Amino acid sequence: MISLDNGDKLQGDTTTASKVDYTIQGVVGTTLSQQANGQLPNSIGDLYTASADSTVVAGLTLVNTNTSAEAVNLYMTPSGGTARRIIPKDMSLGVGYSLIYDGNVMQVVNTDGEILYAISDTGRTAACVVAASDSYIKTQADLTCDGTDD
Amino acid sequence: MLALDNGDKIQGDTTTASKVDYTIDGVVSSAIGQLADGQLPSSTGDLYTSGADGTVVASITLVNTNTSAESINLYLLPSGGTARRLIPKDMSLGVNYMVSYDGKRLIVMDDSGRIRMKAV
Numbered sequence: 001m002i003s004l005d006n007g008d009k010l011q012g013d014t015t016t017a018s019k020v021d022y023t024i025q026g027v028v029g030t031t032l033s034q035q036a037n038g039q040l041p042n043s044i045g046d047l048y049t050a051s052a053d054s055t056v057v058a059g060l061t062l063v064n065t066n067t068s069a070e071a072v073n074l075y076m077t078p079s080g081g082t083a084r085r086i087i088p089k090d091m092s093l094g095v096g097y098s099l100i101y102d103g104n105v106m107q108v109v110n111t112d113g114e115i116l117y118a119i120s121d122t123g124r125t126a127a128c129v130v131a132a133s134d135s136y137i138k139t140q141a142d143l144t145c146d147g148t149d150d
Numbered sequence: 151m152l153a154l155d156n157g158d159k160i161q162g163d164t165t166t167a168s169k170v171d172y173t174i175d176g177v178v179s180s181a182i183g184q185l186a187d188g189q190l191p192s193s194t195g196d197l198y199t200s201g202a203d204g205t206v207v208a209s210i211t212l213v214n215t216n217t218s219a220e221s222i223n224l225y226l227l228p229s230g231g232t233a234r235r236l237i238p239k240d241m242s243l244g245v246n247y248m249v250s251y252d253g254k255r256l257i258v259m260d261d262s263g264r265i266r267m268k269a270v
Contacts, residue, residue: 023236025253032153033204037231038234058153059152063237096238096239096240100256102254110268112242112258113256116267118269
């Protein structure tokens, strides 16, 4: 979750205005609510401003409706403070892709419904990288990296 | 979770009408319940309309019963507002595949019970 005090803001931007949908859900006081929705601007702008201390943002969703990838940014700006980035800088969001962020985990899903993830080959054999690079979670046995991608 | 105010809607569509089952579960006024079920229409239609502020959609499940992949969409339509996409645009859902979405995580599972992932 993301905790906001009165006057704190969530801000964002993208390459092309009005091409990335956003929705923000959370808790104000003790009430669950949809806090904001709209489309990202092409320069940093306010998405949501907390009107009370201890406001909780439970989830933030972005979907790229453009026909080209968008470089998106999200910030938390404390009241009277400086905007701080909360997702990777100029993060590329592919055509049609969605991004879900809850303050703890960020998930990007492509238009085939696949969760995107990166693998590092540091300290691993090429077979390990190949074995881990198909479209499914591998079992522990698959990750023994014995040179076969079973 | 997805929080809905009175009159807010969950909407959806797919390529072929009546081929993708949906169920929506959540909480209305402290009561846990199944909020809606049915099959997606082929043009954007209402799946569920909230009857009270503070309605919580805890999960949306979609299953493709067709013999070919379906391109599906889900939206949140605030009362008096504009529909906003909740999942990837025209997301392809394979034959027999399911989607589970709770507002925080979106998971697609195939008919062998495997979660779809992609290394990039």
